[in-house]
Amino acid sequence: MATLDLVIQEDVTATPVRSTRRLGRLFWAALGWVIFVFAAATLVDVLPLPSPTDMDMLERRAPVSALHWLGTDGFGRDELARLIHGARISLIVGLCAPIIGLTIGGALGMLAGYFRGRFESLVVGSMDVLLAFPPLILALAVTAYLGQSIPNLTFILGVLGIPAFMRVARAATLTLARREFVVAAQALGASHARILLRELLPNVMLPLLAFFLLGVAVTIVAEGALSFLGLGVPPPISSWGSMIGEGRESLDVAPQLAFIPAIAMFLTVLSFNLVGDSLRALTDPRQGAL
Amino acid sequence: MLGFVARRLLYLVPVLLAVSLLTFLIASLLPGDLAYVILGDQATPDKVAALRHDMGLDQPLLIRFLGWLGHILQGDFGRSFRTGQTVLRAVAERLPVSFELMIMAELTALLIGVPLAIICAARSGGAFDRFMTGSAFGMLSVPTFLSAILLIYLFAVELHWLPATGYIPFTEDPIGNLRFMVLPALTLALAEWPGIMRVLRSDMIATLQEDYIALAKAKGLTPRRILFVHALKPSSLTLVTITGINIGRLIGGALIVETIFALPGIGRLLIGAIYTRDLIILQGVVLLVASGFVIVNFIVDMLYAVLDPRIRHGHA
Amino acid sequence: MTGTPLLSVEDVAVDLPTARGNLRAVDRVDLTLGAGRTLGIVGESGCGKTMLSRAILQLLPKKAKLSGRVMFDGQDLARCSAETLRKLRARSLAVVFQDPMTSLNPVLTIGTQLIETLQEHLELDGMAATKRSIELLAAVGIPAPEQRLAQYPHQLSGGMRQRVAIAIALSCEPKLLIADEPTTALDVTIQAQILDLLAREQKRRHMAMIIITHDLGVVAGRTDEVAVMYAGRVVERAPTQALFKHMRMPYTEALLAAIPKLDTAPHTPLPAISGRPPDPTRPLIGCSFAPRCRYAAGRCEAEKPKLAAAETADHLYACFHPIKLAAGVGA
Numbered sequence: 001m002a003t004l005d006l007v008i009q010e011d012v013t014a015t016p017v018r019s020t021r022r023l024g025r026l027f028w029a030a031l032g033w034v035i036f037v038f039a040a041a042t043l044v045d046v047l048p049l050p051s052p053t054d055m056d057m058l059e060r061r062a063p064v065s066a067l068h069w070l071g072t073d074g075f076g077r078d079e080l081a082r083l084i085h086g087a088r089i090s091l092i093v094g095l096c097a098p099i100i101g102l103t104i105g106g107a108l109g110m111l112a113g114y115f116r117g118r119f120e121s122l123v124v125g126s127m128d129v130l131l132a133f134p135p136l137i138l139a140l141a142v143t144a145y146l147g148q149s150i151p152n153l154t155f156i157l158g159v160l161g162i163p164a165f166m167r168v169a170r171a172a173t174l175t176l177a178r179r180e181f182v183v184a185a186q187a188l189g190a191s192h193a194r195i196l197l198r199e200l201l202p203n204v205m206l207p208l209l210a211f212f213l214l215g216v217a218v219t220i221v222a223e224g225a226l227s228f229l230g231l232g233v234p235p236p237i238s239s240w241g242s243m244i245g246e247g248r249e250s251l252d253v254a255p256q257l258a259f260i261p262a263i264a265m266f267l268t269v270l271s272f273n274l275v276g277d278s279l280r281a282l283t284d285p286r287q288g289a290l
Numbered sequence: 291m292l293g294f295v296a297r298r299l300l301y302l303v304p305v306l307l308a309v310s311l312l313t314f315l316i317a318s319l320l321p322g323d324l325a326y327v328i329l330g331d332q333a334t335p336d337k338v339a340a341l342r343h344d345m346g347l348d349q350p351l352l353i354r355f356l357g358w359l360g361h362i363l364q365g366d367f368g369r370s371f372r373t374g375q376t377v378l379r380a381v382a383e384r385l386p387v388s389f390e391l392m393i394m395a396e397l398t399a400l401l402i403g404v405p406l407a408i409i410c411a412a413r414s415g416g417a418f419d420r421f422m423t424g425s426a427f428g429m430l431s432v433p434t435f436l437s438a439i440l441l442i443y444l445f446a447v448e449l450h451w452l453p454a455t456g457y458i459p460f461t462e463d464p465i466g467n468l469r470f471m472v473l474p475a476l477t478l479a480l481a482e483w484p485g486i487m488r489v490l491r492s493d494m495i496a497t498l499q500e501d502y503i504a505l506a507k508a509k510g511l512t513p514r515r516i517l518f519v520h521a522l523k524p525s526s527l528t529l530v531t532i533t534g535i536n537i538g539r540l541i542g543g544a545l546i547v548e549t550i551f552a553l554p555g556i557g558r559l560l561i562g563a564i565y566t567r568d569l570i571i572l573q574g575v576v577l578l579v580a581s582g583f584v585i586v587n588f589i590v591d592m593l594y595a596v597l598d599p600r601i602r603h604g605h606a
Numbered sequence: 607m608t609g610t611p612l613l614s615v616e617d618v619a620v621d622l623p624t625a626r627g628n629l630r631a632v633d634r635v636d637l638t639l640g641a642g643r644t645l646g647i648v649g650e651s652g653c654g655k656t657m658l659s660r661a662i663l664q665l666l667p668k669k670a671k672l673s674g675r676v677m678f679d680g681q682d683l684a685r686c687s688a689e690t691l692r693k694l695r696a697r698s699l700a701v702v703f704q705d706p707m708t709s710l711n712p713v714l715t716i717g718t719q720l721i722e723t724l725q726e727h728l729e730l731d732g733m734a735a736t737k738r739s740i741e742l743l744a745a746v747g748i749p750a751p752e753q754r755l756a757q758y759p760h761q762l763s764g765g766m767r768q769r770v771a772i773a774i775a776l777s778c779e780p781k782l783l784i785a786d787e788p789t790t791a792l793d794v795t796i797q798a799q800i801l802d803l804l805a806r807e808q809k810r811r812h813m814a815m816i817i818i819t820h821d822l823g824v825v826a827g828r829t830d831e832v833a834v835m836y837a838g839r840v841v842e843r844a845p846t847q848a849l850f851k852h853m854r855m856p857y858t859e860a861l862l863a864a865i866p867k868l869d870t871a872p873h874t875p876l877p878a879i880s881g882r883p884p885d886p887t888r889p890l891i892g893c894s895f896a897p898r899c900r901y902a903a904g905r906c907e908a909e910k911p912k913l914a915a916a917e918t919a920d921h922l923y924a925c926f927h928p929i930k931l932a933a934g935v936g937a
Binding site: 129131137141142144224228244265269270 | 309428431436440538546561567
């Protein structure tokens with residue numbers, strides 16, 4: 001899951017070690033971290049921190065101090081402030097892009113799984129063609145031509161997630177559409193729209209949301225990789241990825257500049273993965289007793 | 291068997307067609323006039339119009355696509371307006387580097403993942419298994435570029451054992467070549483081994499519950515034979531699937547790794563083409579990579595049949 | 607039986623921890639079997655007969671706990687090292703499982719699965735092993751054995767697959783063969799052939815054999831002795847003829863009555879045994895069969911009857927109200 005690639009674990013027999021406890025300690029710790037990062041990113045402006053763009057050329061690459069809790073970077077900017085502002089950018093892209101995949105991919109998947117036939121073949125076929133392109137290459141090509149900006153980045157990363165969400169929604173719909181409550185609704189003469197919205201959607205939503213969290217993790221990584229190469233968020237805006245990219249220049253003298261945002265990114269990605277994975281184990285309709 | 295292959299080949303054609311269409315569309319419909327880019331600061335409206343006519347850019351989209359496709363099928367992928375080199379030439383030069391990287395990475399990942407999967411499956415539920423499964427999960431959350439930074443810091447900056455960037459062809463200096471390739475290949479392998487280990491492990495755990503394993507035990511075969519012959523072979527199908535899926539991920543990962551470690555492979559060619567707006571190279575390389583990917587998947591499908599005789603004979 | 611028996615199961619119990627508590631699959635069973643003799647173990651699904659066979663073979667699931675002794679050829683199998691046990695297999699102990707589709711490895715050729723056993727235990731080289739494999743396949747009645755070696759299990763019919771499984775089991779001349787429901791997964795027409803094959807080979811090799819089945823009809827005429835199991839215990843044990851002629855257990859009687867017979871009038875309802883075996887995680891205080899037994903009385907619910915011999919020394923049963931009348935096979 002370290003690159004831009006949302007692959008579903010088709011095998012439900014895979015038992016992660018901690019699956020026997022319903023929601024273990026790791027889950028809550030992960031959730032706590034996510035909330036913490038989220039809160040910090042949202043509240044950063046009211047926190048008593050130096051501005052992330054103020055350059056203090058006398059204090060470049062300074063170690064931890066009372067003024068700069070995590071030291072400063074190559075331009076003398078406060079590392080902690082940059083870290084939290086970077087979190088904001090990473091989270092914005094990380095959360096918004098999968099929403100595109102969720103809505104479009106989810107809708108397409110549900111419709112394909114419900115109506116079947118040629119429409120389904122068309123949808124699945126086009127997704128297969130989209131999946132034939134290594135995603136990172138497509139993302140690079142598109143951002144290069146459309147220009148680097150946060151909306152563009154979010155857009156392409158979102159589009160690249162559509163096939164995966166489509167698959168999840170379709171798989172869930174295929175399983176659920178055969179269940180009694182759907183057949184009953186059809187027997188009662190409910191319209192397609194009604195069945196899709198009232199019966200199927202609430203149930204398909206659950207695995208989709210679990211997958212969404214995994215998608216957030218993947219997107220944070222993808223955006224990070226692109227920004228690391230300088231091809232993601234446009235400078236001077238910096239996300240964790242670009243911070244790591246900048247930190248690479250000074251690995252020999254100040255490795256912490258690369259590793260601090262790296263650890264932050266790792267913990268966040270790990271947390272989203274943990275939470276998403278736990279929820280998916282709980283909500284997969286194929287495992288449900290329904 | 292031949293019927294099976296023929297049927298799959300037939301499916302390949304429309305997919306490749308769709309892939310080439312999509313590639314063409316992406317390159318052509320995006321803003322940014324190619325003629326302007328080529329002429330640069332020499333661009334005047336007249337020159338631009340003339341160049342566009344020369345290059346056939348003023349024709350309808352469909353004509354342009356068919357023309358391009360026609361050239362492709364004759365082996366003419368066009369040439370870069372920057373270097374004058376043909377696309378095929380440029381790709382041929384870079385392909386060995388990327389190939390070497392991907393093969394080394396996949397082999398390393400298999401070397402790490404497969405034995406771990408076997409040990410964990412044989413001792414499933416034990417302390418080692420739990421530790422390894424947790425590590426695999428954690429490793430999946432480490433992005434490729436992060437591993438790269440870590441490895442560079444550890445081996446190049448701190449220990450000075452290996453170089454951080456650079457490349458020498460294998461034919462010139464095998465040892466030097468390997469020294470440059472170790473860190474990049476290891477970076478990619480670190481991203482791939484968890485997937486391999488997890489899936490193979492769960493597959494083998496399921497296989498180990500089967501009756502034929504019980505019979506193999508009852509026959510008094512050595513545990514090693516039971517694990518490696520009776521249990522691994524049925525699971526090898528999964529291994530082939532994963533390896534096939536991995537190739538796609540490896541291509542994306544190779545892109546990043548080649549850039550970080552300054553390896554002259556296809557990835558860097560692509561990035562360069564993006565920077566310089568070299569549309570021809572971009573189109574050609576994307577088409578070749580995507581088609582290659584589709585073909586690799588096809589080969590994976592064929593390997594299935596070889597490994598599972600039931601598929602060959604139309605069963606299962 | 608003269609001398610020490612080949613197999614002596616002594617006070618063997620198998621406990622399985624489950625989510626609902628401890629499951630006693632086998633409840634203190636004693637059995638003996640002499641060399642060259644055949645024992646039939648009969649019982650419904652879930653009575654513990656398969657677990658018992660796994661206990662003898664030392665192939666129990668990891669979570670299972672085994673107590674008691676399994677004496678084979680003078681050694682306690684439960685206390686042997688893994689390596690000693692492994693060497694014993696195939697040469698002394700062999701097994702045929704119920705479903706040859708799942709007990710043969712689907713991705714390995716028949717030849718591989720035969721030859722590997724020969725090479726492991728008899729240390730034959732490739733050519734000798736191949737030759738012997740062909741002989742074995744011919745011996746179990748498989749036509750064109752040379753061609754079979756390169757084939758895969760799914761290319762054979764069910765009956766042929768089971769013959770292969772038998773060939774594998776016999777390949778190293780075992781002293782004891784355990785056949786766990788060897789014909790249950792096969793067509794009725796094939797069943798008799800397979801059972802005859804087993805009986806023939808057993809006589810030829812002077813091999814001890816245990817046939818496990820839920821069908822009393824299978825053991826009639828093919829076994830020397832029969833043990834009937836219910837709810838994890840042996841409830842009746844006798845030489846085969848004696849069992850059929852003078853059965854004592856109401857359960858055995860009910861089992862026999864439940865076999866469809868040719869001379870019954872059409873549309874006669876099958877006298878199935880009503881009710882179900884007790885939940886093995888909640889054992890009853892009294893006789894396990896009491897709730898379903900038509901002869902049950904007060905004592906049956908309060909006390910567990912012990913397996914003991916009454917009239918004849920080799921006919922044991924565990925019942926407070928054994929059947930006194932002589933019951934024939936056709937009655």
